[in-house]
Amino acid sequence: MTLKVGVIGTGMIGRDHIRRLTEVVSGAEVVAVSDANEVVAKEVAAGLPAATVHATGEELIADDRVEAVVVCSWGPTHEQYVVASIEAGKPVFCEKPLASTTEACQRIMAAELAGGRRLVQVGFMRRYDAPYRALKQAIDSGVVGAPLIYYSGHRNPSVPEHYTRDMAIVDTAVHDFDVTRWLLGEELTAIRVLAGKPNRHGGELLDPLLMVLESSSGVLVTVETSVNIRYGYDIRGEVVGEEGTAALADTGQVVLRRANSAGVAVPEDWRERFVLAYDVEFQEWINEVTGGRTLTGPSSWDGYAAQVVCDAGVRSLHEGDRVEIALGTRPALYS
Secondary structure, three states: OOEEEEEEOOOHHHHHHHHHHHHHOOOEEEEEEEOOOHHHHHHHHOOOOOOEEEOOHHHHHHOOOOOEEEEOOOHHHHHHHHHHHHHOOOOEEEOOOOOOOHHHHHHHHHHHHHHOOOOEEEOOHHHHOHHHHHHHHHHHHOOOOOEEEEEEEEEOOOOOOOOOOOHHHHHHHHHHHHHHHHHHOOOEEEEEEEEOOOOHHHOOOOOOEEEEEEEOOOOEEEEEEEOOOOOOOEEEEEEEEOOOEEEOOOOOOOOEEEOOEEEOOOOOOHHHHHHHHHHHHHHHHHHHHHOOOOOOOOOHHHHHHHHHHHHHHHHHHHHOOOEEOOOOOOOHHHO
16 A cells, blocks of 8 residues: 655755655655745656645645645644644654644644544654663663663764854754653652853853753753764764663764774764664554554644743743643643
């Protein structure tokens, strides 16, 4: 069975996912595209023999040929397209964020709960990364004992001019928040954001940031964001347990020793580091949708929880205080 997919948003990430759906994974065909810039949408569709260009995302969702929807548009538009997909009864893969406000995430969950089944998956791709999955297995197996501290690091060589102070939390650290919840299997309950000596390459940004979070069982979590560190794209993760530690490691790398030094290549950007995770993410989503199985990937609740943590982090950044995180009761649909 081939899943007929419509893609809303044909910018950089949208085009990359279209390439993935048409050239990398199996079981999917892109039959419709839409973008706020119709010229760009038509350029993308020209390379897709079966694709129709729709003027709006709503028209794409209503297309009878479209069986599932991928949302890659600007964040503030996510709510309208995800809710429309839910109301149409069509599975929808939404790139992060699920929505740009906590209230919008709650409305998405309300629409999904009204239908009584999961239709939404959020694009938190780190859960599909082989090293992260190995780290999750190590934690769940108990080999290092109960987790006590989790260190997370997110480093970029640079960021674009439109990058703002708050984006270090809502655009960068949001991945760390989600993967921490997934690794530990529990919610985050408080956050404090600290800004110290600034990187001279960061301009007016408060960079780097150190975030200290607490989990429901008392695990301490630190998240470092350094987005102008120049040397490369570097993702760190280490859990300290009662009986040992487990950390992410560079896999499949050649260690080069020369000139009294040893080292491995550092990825240039997020696409290079997580390309395989994106592939696995989409293949598993396609398999579950076409097989009629319950979605097991990041849910609307996960998107909501990440947004609430981001909101608390932004408040802490601006106020300088520890901020408690209140999620409310998780609906049974997302258990």
